[in-house]
Amino acid sequence: RKEVEQDPGPFNVPEGATVAFNCTYSNSASQSFFWYRQDCRKEPKLLMSVYSSGNEDGRFTAQLNRASQYISLLIRDSKLSDSATYLCVVNTNRDDKIIFGKGTRLHILP
Amino acid sequence: EPEVTQTPSHQVTQMGQEVILRCVPISNHLYFYWYRQILGQKVEFLVSFYNNEISEKSEIFDDQFSVERPDGSNFTLKIRSTKLEDSAMYFCASSDLGARNEQFFGPGTRLTVL
Numbered sequence: 001r002k003e004v005e006q007d008p009g010p011f012n013v014p015e016g017a018t019v020a021f022n023c024t025y026s027n028s029a030s031q032s033f034f035w036y037r038q039d040c041r042k043e044p045k046l047l048m049s050v051y052s053s054g055n056e057d058g059r060f061t062a063q064l065n066r067a068s069q070y071i072s073l074l075i076r077d078s079k080l081s082d083s084a085t086y087l088c089v090v091n092t093n094r095d096d097k098i099i100f101g102k103g104t105r106l107h108i109l110p
Numbered sequence: 111e112p113e114v115t116q117t118p119s120h121q122v123t124q125m126g127q128e129v130i131l132r133c134v135p136i137s138n139h140l141y142f143y144w145y146r147q148i149l150g151q152k153v154e155f156l157v158s159f160y161n162n163e164i165s166e167k168s169e170i171f172d173d174q175f176s177v178e179r180p181d182g183s184n185f186t187l188k189i190r191s192t193k194l195e196d197s198a199m200y201f202c203a204s205s206d207l208g209a210r211n212e213q214f215f216g217p218g219t220r221l222t223v224l
Contacts, residue, residue: 090213
C-alpha cells in the first residue's frame with residue numbers, strides 16, 4: 001500500500017458545485033495532516049492543516065478519520081480559481097519529513 | 111508577508127557538472143528542507159536540516175548531494191556531478207516547528223541537465 005494515496009482525477013466540476021476529495025495513508029502512527037494546493041509549475045501552498053476534530057476555513061472543510069486512515073477535503077461553491085492540484089500531505093512525527101500524495105487535479109468549468 | 115526565496119529560477123547545466131541551488135528561508139524558522147518534483151510526478155522529500163545538521167534524508171539523497179547553511183540566511187543544495195535524471199524542479203521549504211507543523215515553500219529552481 002502506498003504511503004499516501006489519492007485519486008489523481010481529473011475532477012471536472014461546474015462552477016458553484018461542491019466537490020470532495022479523499023486521501024488514504026498507510027502509517028497508523030501518522031500525526032500531522034495537511035492539504036496543499038499546487039498550481040501548474042508552481043510551488044505547493046498550504047491550504048489548511050487537518051485537525052482531529054475537523055476544521056473549516058470559509059468554503060473549505062477538512063476531516064480526519066483515524067480509524068479508517070483517511071482525510072478528506074470538501075470545497076463548497078467552487079470558483080474558477082479553485083482549479084489546481086490538491087496535495088494530501090502526512091507526517092508521522094517520528095521523523096522530520098513529510099510525505100506527499102501524487103495529488104488530485106481539479107478543473108472548475110465555467 | 112515573509113516568504114522563502116530561491117535562486118536561480120532556472121538552471122541549465124551539462125551532465126557531470128556541479129550545481130548549487132540557493133534558498134533563503136523565512137528568517138525566524140529553524141527547520142529547512144529540500145524537495146524535488148520531476149515533471150508530472152509527485153513532490154519527493156530529499157533532506158531536512160536543523161541545528162546545522164541533517165536530521166533526515168531520503169534514499170534519493172545520495173553522496174552526490176550535500177546541503178549547507180553557510181551563513182545566517184542562506185541554505186544551499188549542491189549536486190556534485192549532475193545526471194540527466196536530476197532534471198526536476200527543486201523546492202526549498204522552511205518551518206518554525208519542524209515537519210509536524212506547516213512548511214512554507216519557495217518558488218523553486220527548475221534544473222535542466224543536458
